[in-house]
Amino acid sequence: MISLLDPDNPEQPFPAVEKAEQEPDGLLAVGGDLSSTRLLNAYRHGIFPWYSSEQPILWWSPNPRTVLFPQRIKISRSLGKSLRNRDYHFSLDNAFAEVIHACAMPQPGREETWITDEMKQAYIQLHRLGYAHSAEVWENSRLVGGLYGVAIGRVFFGESMFSLTRDASKIALVHLAQILADKGFGLIDCQVYTSHLISMGAEEIERSYFCDLLQRFCSQSGYQGSWTGGIHAPRD
Template identity: 40%
Template sequence: MDRSERYVITAETLLRAYAAGVFPMAETRDSNDLFWVDPEERGIFPLNGFKFSKSLYKTVRQNKFEIRVDQNFNAVMEKCAESTQDRPDTWMNEDVFRLYNELFEMGCAHCIECWQNDELVGGLYGVSLGAAFFGESMFSRRSNASKVALAHLIARLRLSGYCLLDTQFVTDHLASLGAIEVPRRTYHLLLDEALQVVTAAFYSDPTEEELSSELEAMFIQSRTQTS
């Protein structure tokens, strides 16, 4: 089928899909099509369950990275899509870039960026809907950069009144930080609850005092849970 003749997914369609509990992927960067995914076991990140190690909290406190929010969304996507030794290809194709940049322009997608010496060295991006945040992808070009980005994301979600952080799948890396799997039915119930919350709004610019206090609370909570 000619590309001009195939069904083109819109940003509005994508938001409806997220509300129904499914998300898109492509086979490769050069693929012309997307397929919908609704895993039997869904990855989520309990917002009170982040495993905040002493070394990671020290890195956060030392401000080794300059944290920027929603400053260069497409650059974060490009970094997430880059080939690595462990992942030679990506699920992010041309349609993925188009759709999520459209969601960003609509205020429905956000990114956390870690900068060092004016270089983008870590970050993540995802979609916001109701009190749910759907993490899409993350990358790290310096030690702990993606972990720092995740800690800052969770702090902002907690400050913003969110109740669900969807990770889609659980990798060993995410599991080491507190991500868990739940059955599809449980996930859909959690999603329905999150979508009913209309007061949540992504808090991209908390004060330094608010953010520092929330990160400290996350660290104390993590230490209490593991002691």
């Protein structure tokens, strides 16, 4: 039975992820709120919110889980050419609100968004608290791609990405993965399978192993320096 969460009790524990439904894969709980307390507790236990505007808040923990080990990022020949485009520049946390708004916009093949206004405000608040971060790709001075997610300890939980030009979101992920690898991060959570993430080195692992990795890496000290940064040169 899917658990109902009390919206007035953000510290309410989530049910064990092993209780998640097999169909739809990973549905664990319904309700609650998007307070920072509840969101951070969810991520630490391998759970994330995903729902549309006409639905209540739905909480998921699918099995298997798609992850990317930062040191294993793959750069195809065509992506390498895009990375060397001198008109592209990369930054961190320079435009968080703009990135999340862009991720919420309809895109080819995705006419509806799950990033509601409530969701936007929740993650902007996490950004203010120093947990949510964005990676941006600029063409000259125009924001053309990026992604955002949540960092706890040495884990980055990816949420969404967008691209207005060829490979822009992939460029953001490559830069971010290389920086996270340099900073000792052990894991990027990609949540669910997509072919383009798999092509970049992501892999599917059992949920139990994923939760073991969270217990290990989320408890480690996080990156203490400023995330805000300018141009970063990728390694081929």
